[in-house]
Amino acid sequence: MTMQVSLQHRFAGFALDVAFDVPAGVTALFGPSGSGKSSVIKALAGLMRPDRGRISLGGQVLLDTDQRICLPPHRRRIGCVFQDDRLFPHLTVRQNLLYGRWFSPDKGGVSFEAVVEMLGIAPLLARRPQTLSGGERQRVAIGRALLSNPQILAMDEPLAALDEARKAEIMPYLEHLRDQTQIPILYVSHSVSEITRLAGSVVVLGKGRVLKTGPVAEVFSDPNLTPWLGGVREAGSVITAKVAAQDGDGLTRLDTLAGPLWLPKVDAPIGASLRVRIAAQDVMIALQRPDGISALNILPAKVVALRMGDGPGAMVQLRLGEDLLLARITQRSAVQLGLAVGAPVFAVLKSVAVAPGDIGAPPITP
């Protein structure tokens, strides 16, 4: 099932004009605050009526301003998870979870037991929302949305209100959700690391417009989008790798298409596929394979694109086998090395530069 979205709306001092598709899998809607992400979610859920727009979901038209169609929220069957969990305070966790099921036209879909199991909320069922932690509440909110048998799940910054520890607690559940359900998921976030861990494709919003759409690895390694993707410090790329060996000295060897990559111990079985986010500022570029250097990871690459920044920096997009890698270096280095598109180089990466939170399981490709 695919959702097609096209929206135009004028706010005071801000115009929203977007069009994009949400295919199966996880699609991230990415952009800084004020880029229009929340308005898009509101319009999808039917909580806001845009000036013009059309939203269709698997052949059903939810909104078409030209035809004067605008289904009310309760007839759209879009499961919403909000930044604030919005649980019903007067109901128990179990009653919260079953609320949407009661109104759902078809009683099939995911089973109650499966959702409770997947989100690890079985011990909470008899409790009331006020007695739960932020992370637990958000898991219940996700379960509640899922159990309403939605045709699509829209998650509006579900982790934004949580601290780092709670985010880390929920992330694996979101990965389960992605891998175990067939429902398309629109995941709104301004966190590059959340999106690189979860999403297959990404829609980048900026100032009310779609700047780029495409697979996560491709979009995030586009040097021209760096200013929109949280700036140079947030810039980074995603590569996929397989766990090859757990070495005795606490390092894990990952195999990429371009060669081996050693990282501090990754808790995953041998053979497991992983996605690793590599920040652009942790990548160095050398013309010859460096010798006598502490960095363990030296991979042959090719320059694909080069973008000089407004300041002293430059973004270099490299191709390693099938993967794209982003390196942030100074313009002076770029000139001294004589970097040009097509030049063969070596990408150098310190093993300890990759944070554990930047490693996750890739989506199971359908």
Place this chain on the structure above:
Amino acid sequence: MPDWFSPDEWRAIALSLRVSAWATAVSLPLGVLVAFVLARRQFWGKQVLNGLVHLPLILPPVVTGYLLLLAFGRKGLVGQYLDMIGVVLAFQWTGAVLAAAVMAFPLMVRAIRLSVEAVDARVEQAAGTLGASPPWVFATVTLPLILPGIIVGSVLAFAKAMGEFGATITFVANIPGQTQTLPSAIYAFLQVPDGDGQAFRLVMVSIFVAMAALALSEWAAKAVARRISGA
């Protein structure tokens, strides 16, 4: 127990309880609706509605009673049409219900309106996205969440109706067994020599009912609030 009171006193007590119960029950649905509209909706004339609701609180009760007589008397604006279909309110116990309901209405609406304003509208939106139509959202989310306000508003209205005097005596007079409520009876006993003893007994009843109503509303509202907050 009945021999504690003379038949006259007993009639007044029973009538007051009946009038107050009816006044509360009849005005409750309208009270919830008006409170909801005032708390949530923006519309032309909102301040007029708000003023009308609150008018009985500030007007002298005798004025409210007289206005009721003008409107609902047998020749009144509305009364003449009610008369045609056989409904007479003036000088009937049903008229006492109307007077008590009108006088108690502002208290009821204020209490319920406060609780509606305390409900997080985003939680109601969430219920909508889960497939609940607006009437269902109201029944399954809004109503349970404003229950403490409804209880407090109802009890306040009941207590106010028990004590209503000015508008009632103006609109429906003071007919023993018909329209002589507790306060009217106290007033009547005080007008006759040696009536002090009877008046005092009814005063005690009034105080008891008022205290019991307040205690009940506090207890019920707390119990419901505890259930909602889950503490």
